[in-house]
Amino acid sequence: MFSSDSFPLLGGESPALQSVLRSASLVAATDATALITGESGTGKELLAGGVHQVSRRYAGPWVPVNCAALPSELVEAELFGYWKGAFTGADRDTPGFVHQAQNGTLFLDEIAELTLSGQGKLLRFLEAGECQRLGSGRAEKLDVRIIAATHQDLSALAAQGRFRSDLFYRLNVIPLGLPALRERTGDIQLLLEHFREALAVRHGVTAPVFAPSVLKRFSRYSWPGNVRELKNLVERCVVLMAGQTIEAHDIPDGWLADASATEDQLGMELPAEGVRLESVEVSLIQQALARTGGNRSRTAELLGVTRDTLVYRLRKYGFR
Structure with a gap:
């Protein structure tokens, strides 16, 4: 089996990953708030999207938001909306991301980057299911599921006063921690074959063949960019070495740091x-x-x- 049937985009048979996928399947059957953690490139948005797709909200909207990309001065307006005239430049009534996710799922990626004021409003929404647009005197009730994700340690940030501890506990109802690729090296061959075939079809070329020496080198590498890094590297090979048999020495040093240099810094x-x-x-x-x-x-x-x-x-x- 390449991946869980419920989460086809997250491939692998390692116990660490399968444990997370089993928990995610249970979470999907409820409306519980979930916090997905893991290093960049481990597939946090894919996991969140999978939870949405197999939940009772699958027919509702899926609204992904990168909190790090929200301008600090517009966080509340972007998330919770505003009425015309609420501030300079507000020339029309505008719903926020939470309104767009009504009866569906709002995915808040990089939640650690949300401003403290935005965190306060999000906490109120999680606890009461209501929000108030800028310029409005009344709160609105909405039916939205929240899934958040971060590659940072929210517990440590909360201890430092950089993240609201009450919001952390409210988000961390169901923690789902995705393992780094270096912790599931047994999945590298499965991922390699999956990406090789899928990307060859996407680009309309003959898939290259990876020799055993490549797998050996990949298994020794630390993969700081995780699955995303592996996919990008395979895509490079598919495009530039289509139809070839690729040995470890055929992969330029600039594409992948030397494995021996990462084993014991x-x-x-x-x-x-x-x-x-x-x-x-x-x-x-x-x-x-x-x-x-x-x-x-x-x-x-x-x-x-x-x-x-x-x-x-x-x-x-x-x-x-």
Whole structure:
């Protein structure tokens, strides 16, 4: 079996993944609020979409929202709507994302990036099922299921005062933690074959064949970008090496960091010919940024430096 029948887009047979999928199937049968956690690229939106598709709300709207993309000054207006004249530029009555999700599911990705004021209104909505548009004097009752997701540790953020603890507990009714790809390396071959065939059909080319040496190298790699990174790499191979038999040495170094360099960063030995320290630092920063989805605070934590120090190095090395 490549994947659970209920979640065909999340493939794999590893116990860690199958456990999450079983829990998600149970969650889907209810209207319980769920919090999906996992590193960037593990498939959090796919899991949330799967829950919606097999729930009683499947015929209702599916409204995904990336909280990190919401302008801080417009969070409440975007989420909960506004009436004409509520603020400068509000030239018409506009429903919010919660209104658009009526009788369906509102998926709030990157929930940790939601402003504190937006968190307060979201908490009220979760507890009372009602919201109030900007410029309105009355609350509206809505029937919307909330599924949230994050790659950050909300418990730690709550302890630091950067995320409302009451909202965290309200969201974390049913926690669903997706494992990183490096924790389910037994699924790599299944994913590799799935992406190889599906992407060859999409691009109308003959699928390449991956030699055993490729699988060996992939199994040793840490996959900081998780399943998304694997899919992107396979798509590159499908497009640029269609119909070929691909060996590990055929994959350019720029596409995948050398597996041996990721096995034990802390125990690495200095080569006899030496290294360029600047290159090592740049490589570690790149890996940390990829693993955290570009979140600078979390990246700084992984590297053991302050955020200000990280920002200085990002500017020094020309990161954007």
